Each structure stands twice: as structure tokens, then as C-alpha cells.
Amino acid sequence: MYLSKFLLPTSKDVTSEAKLVSHQLMLKSGMIKQVSSGIYSWLPLGVRVLSKIESVIRAELDVIYGQEIVLPSLQPLTLWEKSGRAVEESDMKSQIFHLVDHKESKYVLPPSGEEVITDLFNNSVQSYKEMGKILYQITWKFRDEIRPRHGVMRAKEFLMKDAYSFDTSRDMALESYERVFRAYLNIFKRMDLTVVPVLAPTGAMGGNYSHEFHILSPNGESTIYYQTELLDYLKQNDFTLQNFEKFYAKEEEKHIPESYDSLNVVQSKSIEVGHLFYLGQKYSKALGCIYQANDGGNHFPEMGCYGIGISRLVAAVIESSNDSKGIIWPSAISPFDLVIINLKPDDAVCDTLAKELYTQLSSLYEVLCDDTYNSAGRKFADMDLVGITWQVIIGPKLATERKFELKNRKTSAIEVLDLAQIHEVAQHIKSYKTNSSK
């Protein structure tokens, strides 16, 4: 993609309402534009990051045989009345958008899909042989936020991956829960993010076992308490729920039991980006979802539900990975793998080299090429702002020797390479990717 064709409305000034650095940087880099309070349009740079995160999530849910579905946004109120989540007493009632069609049929625009997925499962699966499935969707959800703020961090419309598991027993349900837990750890690892899963209250979702995944962030809305040893444990690849429970990790600090080995508990501000709920039979009973068991009898499935706030995660990643110049994307979700910055596109030598590099590199990677006539200063400022992992810089001096600079946005390390070494660029990026996904 050539920058001259790419819609990238960067700007220096943003609304004073944008207090969080992520909100400021998303506006400055032209990732989003506000439509009205809590409602945003996503521009090409933002859409590319969303789509990268979606790919990472799909890849890891594939591993655990997650089945991708799409539930409607228009959901009959009758289903929500069955679950009780749309009635006066529910915590969720005030946050749900309601509407009617021309026949006065009532609908809600949902923040999550328990009711419809349970109904769908009931209509799709009859036998215990088909249980143990994890279904997920990646769709835009809705919430009538009392106080929308911090850009896409707390918006009325948000992109969420929500997954649901259906099992024949509590034990099997907790195995599904553990599989998703492990998938989440892998998802965040691929994005180079340090997350802390904490035991959480279950709130409006029902059920009786829940974890939240938090990204550490000085400006986060949440406060968590966890044993520092937990982070080391999570870096290993032998995660089990049972082992995890040996560590203290909660949203509260009261009454830390003596049973925890080492009480090296620290406090941190954080941003919640994912959650897991063991729901039991709350929704399957409410919606009358049954399957036929081995013994011929009808039973209610044991369910779990599992969310990752994708649009919120974009902001959370930026909160945890930026510097004074702008965003620093983890390579797995960088909007492009690399950007070629042609400092003198009207110089024939620079132009030829840029085109050769673009042709060769774009067969292997997603490449943005800055072919604009902006000043060198503006080019560097814009590309540091948008935070693409690698910059290939072409200037008139080096170009005469068919050389260019390869710069890492995060470390600022620069290497001078020549065109014959183009495979080293590839090698560099590849080794970087391989390391980061470990």
C-alpha cells in the first residue's frame, strides 16, 4: 500500500476530552474518529490492527477446535426475558439498548450472546456425543454506557470475541474453561503482552467461577493484587488451573489466606481485556436447552462464557506500549509489517530503490510505502506516531550505494543494509516474529 493512496489523517492536536494517552494517540494517528459520545468510526490503520488481533484470536481458538459463528445483533426481547437479564432487577437492564420494529416486536441490542447461543445450541445439538463444543463469534456489541469515556476503552459500540462452551458435567465444563484459559495466555503471549489473570466476582453474568485478564497499566481503571511469582509461572508452557490457583491474584487484597506459599503480593493499576465465566446451568435451564445423555435422559448443559474486548484491547495495548513519539506496536498486531520511508521520492535513485524494495518485500510482508512529498521531519514524525514495527529508510546518500537503513521502532536500533541483503531484512523480521510468538 502506498501512503499517497492510504487514508491516514494524522493530526497534532486532539480534543481536550482525550485524557488517556491511548485515546490521544488513536486520534492523532488517525485510527479512529468520534461520531458522537462513545461512538467511533474506525479508519484503515485502526481496522488493520483490529483485523490482526482477530487473526491471532482465531488462530488460538482453532487450536482448541473453537467453532466460529455469527449471532444476530437484533435479539428478540422474549429470549432476554427468559434469562432475566432484561428485567428491572438485573444489573444489566439499564445498559441494554431496546428497540421495536414496525410490528411492535421488541428487540435488544446485546452486549453479549448467552441467550441466543443457548437457544441456538438447543436447536443444533441433541446428543451427549456432540457436547464439549466451544462456539465463538467476533462481532460488534452494544452497551448503553452511563458515562462513555477514554475513546474506545469504554464505548457504546465495541468489537468483542465472545465464546461459549457446552459440556455434560461440571468437570468437563472446567476442562473447557481451562482450555480457553490456556488459549487466552497464548493469545496475549503472541501479542507480547504481559497479562495477569485474577480471580473475579461473577456479577451480572451469573455462574460461580470467573477470571479476568488484566494488562498492567499505570492509568488503568482497575486495581489488582498478585504474587510476582505468578508472572514467571505464566511464562512457562505447563499451565493448569490447579497450579494457577496456588498463586494469589485478585481484584482485592483483603484476607490473603496463609495457605499461599509466598506472600510477595504487589498492587498494580490495570486494564481488564478478557474474562472467563463458568456459568453452570443458569442459561441452559432458563432457556430450556437440553441434550440427551448416555443414559437416554434429558439434561441441561454446563456452560461457560469467555470474552475478549478487541476494540478495548487496541487501546490497552497502546497504553502499555508507547513513547513520547507515539505508538509502538507489538509485531504480531502491527498494522503493517514494515514501512518504507522514501525521504526523496523525486530523486530517481531513491525512487528506484524504494520501488525495488517495495516489490520484493511486499511479496513477503504487508508493506506501507511512504511515497509522499512531505518533509523528512513530517515523515519520521508520522511513522513514529503510527508505530509500525520496522522502518526501512531510504535517503539520497546511501541510496547511491544501493543501501538503506533498517530501524526498529521500539529499540531505535538502526542497521545499514544493501539491496543484496534484502533477505536479511526478511530474516530479521522472521526471527523477531518467531521469538515474540514463543
Added chain:
Amino acid sequence: MYLSKFLLPTSKDVTSEAKLVSHQLMLKSGMIKQVSSGIYSWLPLGVRVLSKIESVIRAELDVIYGQEIVLPSLQPLTLWEKSGRAVEESDMKSQIFHLVDHKESKYVLPPSGEEVITDLFNNSVQSYKEMGKILYQITWKFRDEIRPRHGVMRAKEFLMKDAYSFDTSRDMALESYERVFRAYLNIFKRMDLTVVPVLAPTGAMGGNYSHEFHILSPNGESTIYYQTELLDYLKQNDFTLQNFEKFYAKEEEKHIPESYDSLNVVQSKSIEVGHLFYLGQKYSKALGCIYQANDGGNHFPEMGCYGIGISRLVAAVIESSNDSKGIIWPSAISPFDLVIINLKPDDAVCDTLAKELYTQLSSLYEVLCDDTYNSAGRKFADMDLVGITWQVIIGPKLATERKFELKNRKTSAIEVLDLAQIHEVAQHIKSYKTNSSK
């Protein structure tokens, strides 16, 4: 993907409300489940087809530098009041869902995005230098259908690709229009679909030049009239709007002018799957969208808008490509590239061969492997129903010689191959794909 893990609730019987063969086959093959009138959940088989179509569309819009964005579904009513599309006199008014938030702010759930994209463009682009852009999104849209019917063909919630162009003059706008026209022809060609573009009335969108893309279908809701020579012309790769206009192709037959060379005009039932509108300055003026021209003055962009109904297209493809056994997917949008049908998964020889084939083929293709203990009859019936382009059939007799059958779903042609010839399978599929995308 193993069928034992895949959510594929096929069924023999479907609701008598399903009159169209596409509606029946989508229900029978477990692609969709109805949630309520005009509202559907999409299951994994359906989601895979949607996602294949999305990929084809993205690939062709990339060629013309289309910029992917995401507009919100919650759109402030104030923007729609500016365009006039939400007021009493508008054709569209009765089809729009309305809702309010807890602050009594009013929103619509839109069937298309002219208002918000025009506002976004105004906030993102200042100079004539940045004009000539085509922006598009692939999102779920809403319409309060008076009479939802035929499954996803006419639903209240539908997946649509909508694109918008912004240019500095009518001539430039028509060049963008022509580029999208050509992209549409390529998109439908890749899917092996014969489409007929016809000159269309502009209706509720405004503007004064419009084409619809129709798939020929005996049960289609539309009737079109076109010169048979047009189909030959469209097979060539030298499309221009100017040449296209030499052919008669309309939704009406009255007053065919004598100027048309050969009046070999035929009538056909058809399904509309795409449209193009030249909008002029209708929306840019209404929304106050301006850019600064070369001469320093402020001007309103000349706009166009371009839609493809993706969920509707799934049904239209099935209408045009099925037999008594089920769906026959064009290879570019087949939910899997091939399915391995292991007729005896409890037979060690069959099982070993199936696993070897799965391992090798799934490194190259998207492969479904039927590892269930269903009867051979059920397996064949289910796989013919879901219509995956290629079937690799493993039976106990041939398996002892390390042989299997490769069957084409469309032609029913069967070839016996051995494991050493696995590359021929690949070759087969590849050559088929290459031919069909020409």
C-alpha cells in the same frame, strides 16, 4: 477440521415456510438457524462461506486501492435528519430502526452509511490532493423489512460491503464508478458467477446514474432484459462503461431505442446482488462536506456509493448452483477446499490413510475430514448436501492399495489415485482454481 469437532447440524426436514431452494438448503446444511422472523444466526459452515466471499471482495477492492474502514451501527439521528433520509417523505424512513439511549439521544440502525461516511470524510480530508479515494466497509446492516422472506435473501439484518468514492469532478467520479464496476465484474468472475449489470433507477439513494448486478435465477424476484451479446462482452477483459452502454440491459423493456445494434433482447428472472450509484453532491452538500481545491476555494466532493449484499449473495449463489443432492459451491467460496470422507474410520488401514492425507493436504488446503461413525450413505448424503468442491473418498478396498477416489462435486467425475499421487490432487485443485479465476 475434523467433522466430529465441527458444528454441522444437517437435517432432512425444514420449515414449510422455506419456499426457495436456497432457503431450504441453507437450513438443511446447517448454515443458518432462524432466531425470529427475518433474523438468523450463522453457523460455522455459513460463516466460512461469508468469510470466503469477504476475501474475494477485499482482494479486488485492494486492486483499486479501496480503504477498509468500519462505521458504527449506532448512528446519530441528527446526521440522518441532515440527509433527509429519516424524515417522513423519504422512501427509506419506514425501513429504518430507531432507538434512544438513557439520555434520550436518538439513533438509527442503518441499512447503509452515506451520512456517516460523508461526515467522516469531511473530518479526515482537507485537500484536493487526497481526493479520488474509495472507502469501504464489510459490516452487518439493518432494515425493518415489511415482509422478511426467503431466509437470508430478505432479512432484517444482513452482511453488506458498502463502498463510497469521493472525487473532485463528475468525470473523476465516473472514473471511480467505472473502476468499481470493473472490480465487481472481477469479484463475480472469481466466484464463477454469471452476472448481468443493468441500468437501474436511483430510488431512495438519490443521484442520477446507477447500475444493478443481477444473477440469473428462475426463482428470482426481479425481471431483467438484456442483449445476449452482452454476456460475451463481459467475458472479455477490456470493460469500459462507454462500451457497456452500447448494449441494452435494463429492468424494463419499454421503448428499446433503435440505436442499439442488435436487438436480441432476452428476458430473465434474476436476483440483485450488487449496485452502483453515482450520487453527485447530494450527500456532500447535505452534510456540509468540503475540500479545498487547487484554486484555494472550497468545493463539495462528487460521490458514488457501491454495495454488494454478501449474506444475500450466499443465497443467490446457491439458487444458481445446486442439484437434487444439495449445494455445489464455486471453488473460490467453498467452505472448505476439500473433504476427506473416511468410510470406515474404525478400519486401521482406512484410518491411517485418512490421517496421512489429512496431514499432507491440510498443509496446503482447508480440509474437512469426516471421521464420524455415520453410515456411508449418510456421509455421502451430508457431503453432497454441503457441497464442498472436492471429495477425497477413502474406502476399505482401495485403501489396502493405498488408493483413494477424488471426486468433483459438480461433475461427479471420479479419479482413482494413490498416495504417491497426492501432488496430483494438489495439481488438480490448483488448475481448477486457476481456470475458474480467469
